[in-house]
Amino acid sequence: MAESKYQMNRIMVQGHNIFRKYGKVQALSDISFEVMEGEIFGVIGPDGAGKTTLFRILTTLLLADQGQAMVNGFDVVEDYTSIRKKIGYMPGKFSLYQDLTVQENLDFFATVFNTTIEENYHLIRDIYVQLEPFKSRRAGALSGGMKQKLALCCALIHKPEILFLDEPTTGVDPVSRREFWEMLGKLKAQGITIIVSTPYMDEAEKCDRIALIQGGSFIQIDTPENIKDGYANPLYAVSSESMYALLKDLRSCERVKSCYPFGDAHHVTFFDDSFTSEDLEKFLQSKGHNDNNISKIRPTIEDCFMNLSSPGDAS
Amino acid sequence: MTVIQADKLTKRFGKFTAVDHISFEVKKGEIFGFLGANGAGKTTAMRMLCGLSKASSGLGRVAGFDIQKESEKIKKVIGYMSQKFSLYEDLTVRENIRLYAGIYGIPEKEISPKTDLLLENLGFSSEKNTLVKALPLGWKQKLSFSVAIFHDPVIVFLDEPTGGVDPSTRRQFWELIYDASQRGITVFVTTHYMDEAEYCDRVSIMVDGRIDAMDSPTNLKKQFQSPSMDGVFQQLARKAKRQAD
Incomplete structure (x- = not known):
């Protein structure tokens, strides 16, 4: 305070x-x-x-x-x-x-x-x-x-x-x-x-x-x-050349728990810690994304709001 | 292919120059962010492009038509959505779609299957007979965007489409925009959310009726040495001399 x-x-x-x-x-x-x-x-x-x-x-x-x-x-x-x-x-x-x-x-x-x-x-x-x-x-x-x-x-x-x-x-x-x-x-x-x-x-x-x-x-x-x-999962900011294709490919990754566009990067969480940013890099390269930028970040309040609010409840 | 073209487009109200010699081009399928502080002239410029207001001077072409002489033709090939007015609250979801489809002259036999497809894609099939006033705001916004592009316009104009919407719905809304752009629909959008400026292919920033900057978000951030579009916007908009609206 x-x-x-x-x-x-x-x-x-x-x-x-x-x-x-x-x-x-x-x-x-x-x-x-x-x-x-x-x-x-x-x-x-x-x-x-x-x-x-x-x-x-x-x-x-x-x-x-x-x-x-x-x-x-x-x-x-x-x-x-x-x-x-x-x-x-x-x-x-x-x-x-x-x-x-x-x-x-x-x-x-x-x-x-x-x-x-x-x-x-x-x-x-x-x-x-x-x-x-x-x-x-x-x-x-x-x-x-x-x-x-x-x-x-x-x-x-x-x-x-x-x-x-x-x-x-x-x-x-x-x-x-x-x-x-x-x-x-x-x-x-x-x-x-x-x-x-x-x-x-x-x-x-x-x-x-x-x-x-x-x-x-x-x-x-x-x-x-x-x-x-209090944000439970490690949060990553991920960006590459083609952001819309990146979003779709991130969503298709079964280890990815959530993925939302946040301006110039997508904010991504994984289901468990055994999946690392290196693993994600490999996955993205296999999908044809080079020049990826993956970094661990502190969540914003907007991340927290989306994490806490139940999806079906959206106003 | 260029679908919007403005050349020294100007609008004066008496002595006041609301839009001051703006020139730009927008290509087919592009997502073009049209930013500016309140009162910078965005709405006036947008109204001229939509054929709702006559320019005082300058030239403009939208979807190949002259904005001064062929405004009726323009209205047929564009879509428009604003935060304030979009759907009829006392009509059902289905009736609203039916109404807009009729206004834009979509053949009778195409309306029904197209409506079903749209509702299915939005996950709204169960709500087709619900009155629009009973829908949550986020649903209304998604529906009104879908209605605005129901007639497959060349360009859709979106005036602050995501104001007040919750964060998840705001993002779903932008996915609808991406989707439309991939189908070749040009998107011309205004917003006060600077993260949304990042989703645009190119952005223009209006200050006191002029376009003071125009480029991709990446290049603008480089040019103004700012890590975010918010920083770019703050630098430019603070130069405004005109009183905010």
Whole structure:
């Protein structure tokens, strides 16, 4: 876990055996977890895994069928009004007033929470300076990246202790995604606890701890490093001249347990350790692949996710 | 054989130049990655190539047809799939295929056997009478790609086809793309996943309406001295002056 000046011994968010159904669809089943003060906690999984349902329960906007959740020491059902004062929520869908200007939206949210922009300006300054040239533009006319920044400002203006960000980077290009995560790092440094969901597995690395979610269940909760350490099989990156033919030939090898394309290499595991990379090299040469590159690598979170999620369960 | 050809293709909206003199060629069967930050002009360029938007200046030919004068002919020989809209949720799997096959003028007697074959290849035969809205996202994406190439187009345009899809399905999807390319279908694809850029034969990167780099992923990584396409992209896209969309 990343070092922080904040003591990570106070539980800020807690879920206990949460279940939720929509009609016949079990959106969440048996979700339990804890988020400590000052953490960036990532909920990582594909569309339809249940991320938004969980966020709506934690932000007191939806009732669970079963189970309990506490946010900042308050129960999400009994004490929902206390929670709402303490949290900031940025929904996945842009939910600000489209026909109010940037400035008006921000004023509105500040007023609703009995505060002013001036009072908490230090929290939003870094983000707001980028918005300032457009402050009299209506929110509906902003570009996607600017809308995202405004939504974050509005979620921060009442100085929340906990920030819930539901897929803030979906559909955003890699450069803007990186900038967004830099902003989250600064907010964390101010002591704000952040719960953030994303379908991008590479963003897991920026979190202190993550929960991998699929089909409504948490399949693992831990630090990214521990999850990678827990990857059972040795993992190899394999590349050659003809990558598609290589993929098919790797799949045809009966000693190969799994093989997935990963950008410029295929990631491969074997059924047992008696089969080595030298054996694989021989096999590939017998299939006409020369110029092979086989190297043992550390798994990424995406490798771990695919390894942990059951194949038939894919959303 | 060249199937897409753009020569100084430009699109202006008032004073704003969304696409600024882009020139490139794509060969038959190639997987061409069309990358760029949000707002760099990708969608506008793609809409011109698909015959949905008129160029302000420059020339373009798609599948041998002039994009300015023969856009209706182009529409018949291309396929298109986007993340946002692809299938009718209130129709079944089979009905969706039937609808698209009809729109693209596939002869009646070919539709049924071709549908069966497609569903079998996808492993969807048991779901043929399921409403599309009841399918998991990954299945929808695979189905909508298959529908987009059902009429054996010369080129298929894919606009961020894998957004939000789980990692295994994302990879299965790319195998469908490889497969289509081996059958000679040219694939023109946009994506925000930089590992997917590596799967392309060639990649172009748009910055502020221009194409600032275009080559194979291997050569681009060499040229920009970066171990990954993400590094290449970050170097180029950070130079953008235009405000992101």
